[in-house]
Amino acid sequence: MEDMIKEGIKQNLKGMCFTEHTDLDFPGNNFTFLADLDAYEKTFLQLKEKYRSQIKLYFGLEVGLQPHLKEEIPALCTSRNFDFLIGSTHVADCLDPYDNAFFENRTETQAYQRYFEVLLKNLQTYSCFDTCGHIDYVVRYGPSKNVHYCYKNHADILDEILKTLIDKGIGLECNTAGFKYGLGQPHPSTEILKRYKELGGELLTLGSDAHAPCHIAYDFQKASDLLKACGFRYYTIFKERKSECIPL
Template sequence: MYSDSHLHSSFSSDSDTPMEEMIQTAISKGLSSMCFTEHQDLDFPPGEFDFLVDMDAYQQTLSTLAKKYQEQIHIRFGIELGLQPQLGNQLSDFVNSYPFDFVIGSVHVVDRLDPYESVFYENRSEKEAYLRYFTCLLENVKKYSCFDVCGHIDYVVRYGPNKNLYYSYQNYQEIIDEILRVLVDKNIGLECNTGGFKYGLGHPNPTEEILKRYRELGGEIITLGSDAHVPQYIAYEFERAVDILKQCGFSYYTVFEKRKPIFFPL
C-alpha cells in the first residue's frame, strides 16, 4: 500500500477524528507510512472554522504516537499551509520554526472568501469564479517557495455551482500551464489528491489532463494524498490514482522526509 501524504485529524478544525484513530485505521489498511498535514491558514476569514492548529499539542501528540506505533507504521510530521498573497514572511517564518517532514501549499481563500462558501460565486459566472481562483493561485506560487508541493490545484471545482460539469483543463489552459511552469521552475511538486473522487467529481484534483501536462513540462515530484478528515477515506481510491499517474507518464511517486523528496516506484 502506498503512503498517504495528506491527512487531517482533530488538530484541524474541520475534523473531529482523534489522531490515534487515524493511525490505527491506516495500519489496518496496510499503509507502511503516513503524513499528517494539519491545516494552518493564517488570516482566515471569520466563520465556522479558524484553521489554526495548536502546534505544541500537535507536535507532542504526533511524536508520542509515532513512537507508540513505530513498529507498525512510519508517521511523518507535516502541515497544509494556506497561501494568501498578503502574508509576506509569516509563512516562511512559520515553516522554519518547526521540523516538518512535508509542507503542502494550498489556496483556500481568494479575496477574503472561501470557495467552499456559496458567496464566493455570487455576482459572477462560474467560469469567472474559477478563473479568479487560478489567478490567485498563480500569484501565490510566484510569491512563495516555502512549500514542497502544491495541493489540489483545482480545489475550487469541488464547490462550484455545477462542480466540474462544464470545467475542463482546456478552458483554463493558459493560466494552468503558467502555474505548472512556475512549480517546475521552482522544483516544487504537485499533489494527486484523491478527494475529488470522494466529492463525486470522477477525477482526482487536479484532473488527469493537468497531471499529464505537469509531467510534459518536466515535473517529476508527485505525491499521493487522500485529504482524509475521517478514517474511512484514508488512501481512498489510491489504486485508481496510481493507474492514472502511470497513464500520465509517471513511474514514481514521492514521499517527503525532513523536507527532502524520496522516490518510490508506482
C-alpha cells in the same frame, strides 16, 4: 490521530504523513483554521514512538497561502521540524470557495479563473513548501462542479501555474479527494496531470486529504492506475523536507 494510525496499520500502509491544517488570517468569524502546533507536535511524537514498530509516521502541515502573509507564512514553515509541507490556496478575494458568495456576480468560468489567478500569485510569492495542494480545489464547490470545467478553458494560466511549480522545484499534489467529492477525477484533473507531465513535471505527491479514518488512502489504486496512464512511474514522499521517489 490514534484512530487514523490504527486505520493505516489495518490497511497495511508502510507509512503515513499527518498534515494538520493551518490557514492564517482566515476570513469570517464562524471558525478559524489555526492548529495548536504545540499540542499537535507533542501528540504526534508520542504516537510515533508508540507505533514505531508497526508504521512509519511523518510530521507535516498544510499551510493555507495568501499573498499578503509574506512574513508570517515562511516563519510558520520553519517553526517546527516538519517532514513535509503542503502549500494550498483556500482563500481568494477574502472568500473560501466553500462559501457560495465566492461565485456570486461571476460566471462559473470566471470564478475558476479568478481562483487560478490568486493561486498563481501565491506560487510567485512563496517557495517555502514542498508540494502544491489540490490546485483545482475551487471546482469542488462550483455550481456545476466539473460538468463544464476543462483544462482548455484555463490553459494559459494553468500552464503558467505548472511551469512555476517546475521552475521552483515544488511538487504537484495528486489529491484523491476529488473521487470522494464525486468529481470522478482527482485534484487536479487528468488533463492537468497529463499536461504537467508534458511540460516536464516529475515531482508528484499523492494524498487522500483524509479528514476521517474511512478516507485514508482513498482510491489510491485508482489514482495509481490513472497516473501510470498519464506517463508517471513514481510518486514522491518527503522525510525531513527531503524528497524520495517511490514506484507507483
